[in-house]
Amino acid sequence: MFESLYDVLYDNLIQINAKEINISDKFKKHTSEDKNYIIKNSLYESPGFRKWRITKLDGGEKIQVFNTVAYPIFECEQPILGVDILWFGKLQKLLTVLDYQPLIQDKQYLKTYCSKLNLLKNQFSEFSNTTMKNIYDSNKYFSPWVIICRGNKSNLEEDLHNIFYLFLEEYLKINTFFSSNKFLNSRQIKCKQFEYDKYSLDKDPADKLFNKFFGKEWTANFVKNFLFTSN
Ligand code: BLA
Numbered sequence: 001m002f003e004s005l006y007d008v009l010y011d012n013l014i015q016i017n018a019k020e021i022n023i024s025d026k027f028k029k030h031t032s033e034d035k036n037y038i039i040k041n042s043l044y045e046s047p048g049f050r051k052w053r054i055t056k057l058d059g060g061e062k063i064q065v066f067n068t069v070a071y072p073i074f075e076c077e078q079p080i081l082g083v084d085i086l087w088f089g090k091l092q093k094l095l096t097v098l099d100y101q102p103l104i105q106d107k108q109y110l111k112t113y114c115s116k117l118n119l120l121k122n123q124f125s126e127f128s129n130t131t132m133k134n135i136y137d138s139n140k141y142f143s144p145w146v147i148i149c150r151g152n153k154s155n156l157e158e159d160l161h162n163i164f165y166l167f168l169e170e171y172l173k174i175n176t177f178f179s180s181n182k183f184l185n186s187r188q189i190k191c192k193q194f195e196y197d198k199y200s201l202d203k204d205p206a207d208k209l210f211n212k213f214f215g216k217e218w219t220a221n222f223v224k225n226f227l228f229t230s231n
Helices: 003-015 107-114 116-123 153-176 186-203 206-214 216-227
Strands: 019-021 029-031 038-045 049-059 063-072 080-088 093-101 147-151
Touching (some): 003 063, 003 153, 038 206, 049 216, 080 153, 093 107, 093 116, 116 147, 116 153, 186 216, 206 216
Antiparallel strands (some): 019 038, 029 038, 038 049, 049 063, 063 080, 080 093, 093 147
């Protein structure tokens, strides 16, 4: 599932001269013991991005996940790109979270780098939710315009591809036209990006799922050495 999102992402990665980085076979593709869950991961880097990871989880009718995170190079203060898309087929429920995840909450920084999200929200009314439950702190590494959709099959089939396309396009424009930092220096950017990983390691609910599907040992290794490596 989510092939069309993957295709859009892949085309854009080619456009920005991204190269695939080899990752451990343990993470490339892993199947749960009961064969019900298959996870596939890949990693890229490009002149503007030091790390771009992609995760797809196929759990059949139970759960499908498309998750991707892009870390700009330390010379660029642009937000981290965060995408978490989950489809629960049995329940026919979609959860989509898309954000230009800000490194700081300074008002001018947010306006400069994240406010375009508001235009997307206005275009796609079903994706205009911004209220989070209490898994994450909405004031840390999320923008005021974080796109959240708790939706259904029609949102999955009709809107998701288009909003994802525009979301990615706008984000890459920032990177392509980036000239100089106005808010943070490289040392601060590096600190903030590493802190993002530590924060996510602590908060992300993914490990609970993965523990159930793939066991504690594989999950601990995966979370620490692929998802949130702090380097
Ligand atoms: C929520 N993400 C969730 C939930 C799960 C995952 C199980 C809770 C679902 C629910 O509330 O019904 C699952 N997260 C995953 C999986 C991966 C993962 C399987 O990372 C695999 C790698 N999460 C991110 C990123 C963002 C993000 C990059 O990984 C940023 C856009 C956001 N996920 C995010 C938010 C919620 C969430 C904000 C909570 C939504 C809410 O509170 O309403």
